[in-house]
Amino acid sequence: MSGYRVGVLGATGAVGSTVLRVLTERGFPVDELVPLASERSAGRRLEFAGGEVECLALSEESIQGLDIVISSAGGAISAEWAPRLIAAGAVVVDNTSFWRMHDDVPLVVSEVNPEAADSHRGLVANPNCSTMQMVVALKPIFDAVGIERLVISTYQSVSGTGQRAIEELRAQSSAVLAGDTPRPEVYPHPIAFNVLPHVETFKDGDDYTTEERKMMAETRKILGAGEDLGISATCVRVPVYGAHSESVNVQTREPLDPDACRELLSGAPGVVVLDKPADGVYPTATEVSGRDEVYVGRIRRDPSHERCLNVWIVGDNLRKGAATNAVQIAEQLHARGLVGTRTAA
Ligand SMILES: NC(=O)c1ccc[n+]([C@@H]2O[C@H](COP(=O)([O-])OP(=O)(O)OC[C@H]3O[C@@H](n4cnc5c(N)ncnc54)[C@H](OP(=O)(O)O)[C@@H]3O)[C@@H](O)[C@H]2O)c1
DSSP states (O other), X not given: OOSEEEEEETTTSHHHHHHHHHHHHTTOOXXXXXXXXXXXXXXXXXXXXXXXXXXXXXXXXXXXXXXXXXXXXXXXXXXXHHHHHHHTTOEEEEOSSTTTTOTTSOBOOTTTOGGGGGGOSSEEEOOOHHHHHHHHHHHHHHHHHOEEEEEEEEEBOGGGTOHHHHHHHHHHHHHHHTTOOOOOSSSSSOOTTOOBSOOSOBOTTOSSBHHHHHHHHHHHHHHTOOTTSEEEEEOOBOSOSSOEXXXXXXXXXXXXXXXXXXXXXXXXXXXXEOOBGGGTBSOOHHHHTTOSSEEEEEEEEOTTOTTEEEEEEEEOTTIIIIIHHHHHHHHHHHHTTOXXXXXXX
16 A cells, blocks of 8 residues: 545535545555545546546445545534544544634644644644635744734635635526626625625624634634634635735734735745835735735735835635645645554555
């Protein structure tokens, strides 16, 4: 055996299909790839490593003998199936929100807190996509001068909602251009040519969405910060296919000028600084789509506060925001001998 039996749960989805590509691109040691999805997808042929693999329906039988599973089939599936996968001998890297805030589950961004994965008890959680890209860019600032407060506005692509939302934007755009009024299905309002201040759900009477709450809670957990890190987030869905953009107002504990911030971020792992705005040089969603790094630009002083900077952060939500980080976690588990009993040669 030269590698692992790798399961990709949710293999037909927006994240899962990206996981299949990233595993190949990064040369993860896969001995056998087992794509898993719902009954609907059983028998579907999926591209993998220059060939095809047959998708299996998720079942007690299909999960046997897997060493590692990258799971992206929604929170309810992870809640039920992660314990079963672990019991069957797999380590689970979970892309859903279900396990992220459990005390005994490490929430890992490979450039930020890789050591947290060492304590895993069968499952490592992959953070929310908008949180993920933001903390990659903020970690160097947090370490150098501390962060007191973050005020965040996001501009999130439809691929963050999954395959159906990508199709909805395409269909609605054609409908609007043809002079029709589209009927929304995935979102509460049409997304084509529109901007929705509503990402995920308003739960239990909360006036913040679940996405906004995730950004606040997960950021603190990943950075190892407490409630003394103030965070306010407004998450917005925009008619963009791929990559989330974020405007972040960063209030540091010690002063940091824009040049020093640029220098700090230029040398940071997984970060690219693109910041000559007068020449039109700043990150945009279409340029960043398909890339693994997090891009930062428009670094400037907030004129209303001496210890505040404004930054513009863009990352591909399906890659660094989900699949790439999940595969990076798998690589770390492999490198540290944490994949379980059927260790690769
Ligand atoms: N999209 C992002 O940018 C992003 C980023 C980070 C995390 N996430 C999280 O990743 C998860 C997947 O998101 P996505 O955007 O890839 O969604 P998606 O495109 O809708 O894909 C969902 C996947 O789950 C599978 N699935 C659904 N019901 C299932 C069942 N009963 N049993 C087995 N598989 C089932 C689907 O299989 P079928 O094709 O057979 O229905 C499909 O492969 C979500 O929890 C999401 O919150 C997404």
